[in-house]
Amino acid sequence: MAKASHWHALRKRVHLICFLIFIALPFFNVIRFDIPRQRFYFAGRELWINEFAIIFFTLMFLMFLVVASSVFYGRVYCGYLCPQMIFSEASMALESRLRRRVTRKFIAWKPAARERLVRVLFYLVLAAASVVLAFIFISYFVEPRDLFHRLASLDIRTAGGIAGASVTVLTFLDFALVRLRFCTTVCPYGYLQGMLGDGHTLLVHYRDDTHECIECKKCVRVCPMGIDIRESPFQIECVHCAECIDACDEILGKLKKPGLIHYVWGEKGPLAANSRQPWDAKRVIVLLILLGYASGLVIAMGMRHSVLVQVAPVRATLYKLEADGRVSNRFRYSLSNRSPRPAAVIFSIQHLPDATLALSPNPIPVQPGATVQGEFEIWRPGGSVRDPVSHFTIVSSTLPDQVTDSIPMTFLGPEGK
Numbered sequence: 001m002a003k004a005s006h007w008h009a010l011r012k013r014v015h016l017i018c019f020l021i022f023i024a025l026p027f028f029n030v031i032r033f034d035i036p037r038q039r040f041y042f043a044g045r046e047l048w049i050n051e052f053a054i055i056f057f058t059l060m061f062l063m064f065l066v067v068a069s070s071v072f073y074g075r076v077y078c079g080y081l082c083p084q085m086i087f088s089e090a091s092m093a094l095e096s097r098l099r100r101r102v103t104r105k106f107i108a109w110k111p112a113a114r115e116r117l118v119r120v121l122f123y124l125v126l127a128a129a130s131v132v133l134a135f136i137f138i139s140y141f142v143e144p145r146d147l148f149h150r151l152a153s154l155d156i157r158t159a160g161g162i163a164g165a166s167v168t169v170l171t172f173l174d175f176a177l178v179r180l181r182f183c184t185t186v187c188p189y190g191y192l193q194g195m196l197g198d199g200h201t202l203l204v205h206y207r208d209d210t211h212e213c214i215e216c217k218k219c220v221r222v223c224p225m226g227i228d229i230r231e232s233p234f235q236i237e238c239v240h241c242a243e244c245i246d247a248c249d250e251i252l253g254k255l256k257k258p259g260l261i262h263y264v265w266g267e268k269g270p271l272a273a274n275s276r277q278p279w280d281a282k283r284v285i286v287l288l289i290l291l292g293y294a295s296g297l298v299i300a301m302g303m304r305h306s307v308l309v310q311v312a313p314v315r316a317t318l319y320k321l322e323a324d325g326r327v328s329n330r331f332r333y334s335l336s337n338r339s340p341r342p343a344a345v346i347f348s349i350q351h352l353p354d355a356t357l358a359l360s361p362n363p364i365p366v367q368p369g370a371t372v373q374g375e376f377e378i379w380r381p382g383g384s385v386r387d388p389v390s391h392f393t394i395v396s397s398t399l400p401d402q403v404t405d406s407i408p409m410t411f412l413g414p415e416g417k
């Protein structure tokens, strides 16, 4: 744990890192759901919407990460990592900084005129920041370059443009008017936390067995949620930001006394500064589940083929007898290149004597992100077809990955030919 009285500075550093991560995630395709292209990006890989296993494990892993952090560390996500908290505090800090500057510079003005100037300046800066934040947020769902072109052409006719304008307005209203009220009204996480936490979950707690509190109420004044932590550590408004810890440490520090508010492992648990998280069966199970989803995700990613090859027989006509006595079957293929590199697929046949594959070109080129569909025929001399159903294998080899797939298939022909 960090040294007491430094929670505010630590939190601001974490907020800055989170903000940088918030920007980087969509721009580097670390995590992004591209709605127009129906693609899911994870760890730089482009996943197609039909790659259900990977998307499932990713979403379950992220969901359990939130559950695990709530069981272990309570509402630390709210105080340290949540974008609503980060930008609400930033907008409040901006407003009070502007107020201080305007007051200093225009000391001769009437207070009402100064306040009008503060509001105008604040709304201007917030409007520009809302455009940037909305741009970053929508980049999670629309390719950033495409989004930039829409923004540059002031597009408010297409669905993407309307979504961008709406998110900008909502962002502006959120950080101008709602701010931290969001945490206690709209956001369900605070209520969820009540269900996930237990007797060992990290809490901000006021402890004063020897009646050292000097009733200065500094802890109440600094609380961004406007509550008194001395009443209960389980107030739904408390986001575990630790501002009250710093405040009490500072004020009692001047009297050479230790602060009365601390991070603790549960209401009756030890101070977090002096001990580690207590372990129990619940925590082990939560970690094992998290590990299970992480392993599933790694395995699913490892088994992923960059080119999805699908082959199916065309059975509108079971088989065709050519004029020269040959028997032919028709097949349909679909090749989807899910990698950022050009690829090619070569088809061949195994376990079907005397068969000829009528396919051109072979290898079939597939551009990045493209799906190529087509049909081919397999011919056999009439004399080779002895059974109405012959089992064989279509082999697909993908270049440059050198991945080979064997697809079991049947060849149909007339009986006893």
Ligand code: SF4
Pocket (backbone or CB within 6 Å): 206, 212, 213, 214, 215, 216, 217, 218, 219, 220, 230, 247, 248, 249, 251, 252, 260, 261
């Ligand atoms: S800051 Fe500390 S001393 Fe002051 S009222 Fe709060 S708990 Fe009491």
Ligand code: SF4
Pocket (backbone or CB within 6 Å): 204, 222, 223, 224, 225, 226, 227, 228, 229, 237, 238, 239, 240, 241, 242, 243, 244, 245
């Ligand atoms: S009570 Fe303390 S930890 Fe809780 S929100 Fe207020 S300042 Fe933050």
